[in-house]
Amino acid sequence: MSFLKNKVERIDQYLSDHPRIKFVLPQALLFAFLILIVGYFSFNASTNLEARGIDTGFSFLNKKASFDIQFSLIEFDSSMTYGRAYLVGLLNTILVSVIGILFATILGFIFGILRLSSNPLASGLATSYIEFFRNISLLLQIFFWYFTVLRFLPQTENSIVLFDSIYANIKGVYFPKFVWTNLSFLIYGLIFTFVSIYFFNIYARKLRENTGKILPQFLISLGILIILPTLVVFIFGVGVEFSHPKLEIKMGIANYIGGSSIIPEFLALAFALSIYTSTFIAENVRAGILGIDKGQKEAAASIGLTNAQVLRLVVIPQALRIIIPPTTNQYLNLTKNSSLAAAIAYPDIVLVFAGTALMQTGRAIEIVTITMLTYLTLSISISIFMNWYNKKVSLTER
């Protein structure tokens, strides 16, 4: 016993002499312990799965999927692989999230600013909008749009017609498809236009800082934006034609063929996600604007800036610093909430991959893991982007 005690004392002595090792050792042990736990659970899962005769592994991703997907941004049919089906689901999730974020931000800014309006009608309207949609569960709102609003659109034969070319019915919204000629020239032209505008603004700023001369930057930029693409269209003969959807009634079944379309499942999900999230963003916007000291506006006015300039040059840049961090959270929420798509048959990653593919292959652990890692990656990407943007607008101390 005294021999053991002696040994331990020597180890202790050694550690006190080497503080670096003493610092690292507990953390290394903790890390090894975590690895052990994860290893144990994976080992346990794999032996039990094997004992029950359940196939495991990721090889199924290369197997033929044998099912079809209602709506896809890339080409897909039943002869393609489960891996491809995953990609289709992922792109559909990203599509509805991006559209949702875009409209949630626009609506959020509009209603956030309106709520601060001195006009009681405008602020009352914004307040009721925010309080109403913020306090109803998102799933219910999705059901509301899908089962109540969109299900009551007319049947195909009696579609609602807008501008003679957009048809809305219970099966979706059908509109003309753009068929371009020489589209590539227009794209190059637009790129050139934006680059020109960018350099013009740099030039105008330099001129202002060096000579104090102020150019009408906005008007000139707008001018470039209109004139350059128009020139390109005429010189290179860029043309566009519309391919209209046509109502075909064959064997008593009516459908619009051709053109482009949006499925009602997408519309319901996008509506619900944008409106629900916009209420939270509106509150962030309101908080951001109210967070700017009144003195800032008064000081700006006292040096002769117009009202619009006060808002654009003084209030908004400072408010953004308050608005962006909580709004990042809302973007993350929206992306994760898009998984509620599975409730209304929108083919997102949960419905296609964690639904159909899981059922057809039985690879529950693998598929759920991939799906979780996918959401994790999406969320982290949004965070990284928003943190970068936040840093860009944050206070630069010189």
Next chain:
Amino acid sequence: MKNIMKAIGSLSVLAFVLTACGDGGGAKKTTSTLDTTKSQGFVKCGVSQGVPGFSNADASGNWTGIDVDVCRAVAAAVLGDASKVKYTGLSAKERFTALQAGEIDILSRNTTWTLERDASIGLTFVGVNFYDGQGFMVRKSTGLKSVNDFKNGVKVCTNLGTTTELNMADFFKSKGVKYEPVVFEKADEVVQAYDAGRCDTYTTDKSALAAQSTKMKDPTEHVVLPETISKEPLGPVVRQGDSKWEDVVRWSLNVFIEAEEYGVNSGNIDSMKESKNPAIQRIVGAEGTKNGEALGLDNQWSYRIIKQIGNYGESYKRNLADTNIMPERGPNQLWTKGGILYVPPVR
């Protein structure tokens, strides 16, 4: 020093516990579901969330249907009382995981027997209690007469995670028709979507089409097209590797069907005890027959099934014919009467 000793001590205890668990869990488990069922006193049965005629709960929570009768037969055989069943309503997506995880012990939920399911997800199909096939339902107003009349752009409603989803992909591909699948997780949502006009046609097993049409606003407005595009043998499923339990479920189903073949039913089974026919004697569990022992049951197991539930024909009549869901037995008639219902002999 104390801290290090503590850390090392707790780590080694933990490692020991973990290895101990690793040995105990999983592979070496040998208790049969038959024994656990006897000791817990009820059969854990997974059924649908409501398919009239197959498994459907009424307002007071009583389950009926021919899939339900399979579980009741097992309860009668093993526990002596057909009512000792605990039902779990499952969606198509949940069903296999529930069985794998042991949440249920029999899955009797109009499930199609396929190679992929039998071989790769750790489950075993014990037999067929309904021969079905996939069909299409359309509105009568379309005047459609055949599945060959479907044209590009047709919208098709169906259930997520079923063989239906695969069959229709094969079918439309072979016909060269571009279609749009609209898939929902719950059967009720599919029916609702088709009924509202979101889809032009609704596809699933023909029996389910007939059963679900009762839920529509006006069932007479719809018609099932004559063609059958797939084979769908539906039957009960158990976990792989538990042959005792598998045998009990398989032979409960077989005796249920064979009783009809020999004319034994819930009404005449007591008088049938006097029968001189050895096959009938085995079904009614007369003196000297010992087929229950081989299954780990007593010799009255088959008597109780027929006495409490009736034979397959009675179950069919009660659940599918009298309710007007599938009045014609079609392939589900006995082989002696022109159907394909044929089970190995109970002997």
